[in-house]
Amino acid sequence: MTVGDLGEFGVVNRITGRLPQGAAVMLGPGDDAAVVAAPDGRVVVSTDLLLEGRHFRRDWSGGYDVGRKAAAQNLADVAAMGAVPTSIVVGLGIPADLPLTWLDDLTDGFRDECAVVGASVAGGDVTRCDQVVIGVSALGDLEGRAPVLRSGARPGHVVAVTGRLGYAAAGWAVLEEGLAGGSPALEEVVAAHRRPSxxxxxGPQAAALGACAMLDVSDGLLQDLGHVAEASGVGIELDPQAFAVAEPVAVAAKEVGADPLEWVLTGGEDHALAAVFPPEVRLPASWQVVGRVVEGTGVVVRGRKVGRRGWDHFE
Structure with a gap:
């Protein structure tokens, strides 16, 4: 069966029937709007859009992976503000001939990625479209903390990262070259492209530690840190020796003839976190110091010239 066989309201009922609601959702799907608790008195909100053929391909990714990815990139934005995600709402455009099994998998992907952080899919909208279009808005709770902005970096601060870098870019290159399934290492980076972690x-940990600026790495570390440098009126200097290239990324680079550090520095969609801390903060082992904030402008990599700096939708 396809979504066209079921009809609009049948599709809505099918989606909502797969979505349990967490404690933060006071009123879930079924009314004109959802009601989500805001214990802090403030709500962190982020929104993002995914288009078939630009952000994902159905011949590369199943519905479940697309759902996980769509939720993850929005939930990561909330975490990058130092907040705890509470819920998402989803706008969905789908073709009438989309198989119901793909829609079910997509819905389960939204649900399961939200479950990782204790959030819920609180509502949304669905319409007919020639290709799959997904709009996700995520909400979060600051739990009494100040939001961590991009504008707090000052000369003398240290720059640190946590999470995977380079995996998603490596996975895209492997898929583009038709090498998926070639080895466990290649499968690992392909999986990371399909479904970030x-x-x-x-994010909340960094806020509690005293992070002065933070963002998630969605468009490439150099490009994203450039936003911190611009908002803070400073320069950022990165040490290329501080970055550990993971073995699966190195294997993929060898297979396709690429520079793995280039993927680490400029590849997006891993949704790692990059943050700036005062130098006296003792960081847990999960954070790796990779550079420092200096007087000046922009982001430079010590002793290395980098051409492409990250993803830009309009380049």
Missing amino acids: PPYPM
Whole structure:
């Protein structure tokens, strides 16, 4: 069966029937709007859009992976503010001939990624479209903390990262070259491209440690840290020796003839977190110091010239 066989309201009922609600959702799907608790008195909100053929391909990724990815990239934005995600709402455009099994998998992906952080799919909308279009808005609770902005970096601060870097870019290259399934290492980076694993708890942890600036790495570390440098009116200097290239990324780079450090520095969609801390903060082992904040502008990599700096939708 396809979504066209079921009809709009049958599709809505099918989706909502697969979505349990967590404690933060006071009123879930079924009314004109959801009601989500905001114990802090403030709500962190982020939204993102995924288009078939630009952000994912159905011949590369199943519905479940797409659902996990769509939820993850929004939940990571909330964590990057130092907040704990509570819920998402989803706008969904789908073709009438989309198989119901793909829709079920997509819904389960939304649900299961939210479950990782204790959040819920609180509602959304569905319409007919020639291709799959997904709009996700995520909500979060600061739990009494100040939000961690991009504008707090100052000369003398240290730059640290947590989470995977380079995996998603490596996976994209492997898929593009038709090498998926070639080895466990290649399968690992392909899986990372299809379904990122953001270090969600590290966002609130960084805020509690005293992070002065933070963001999630969605468009490439150099590009994203450039936003911190610009918002803070500073320069950032990165040490290329501080980055450990993971073995699966190195294997993929060898297979396709690429520079693995280039993927680490400029590859997006891993949704690692990058943060700036005062130098006196003792960071847990989960954070790796990779550079420092200096006087000046922009982001430079010590002793290395980098061409492409990350993803730009309009380049």
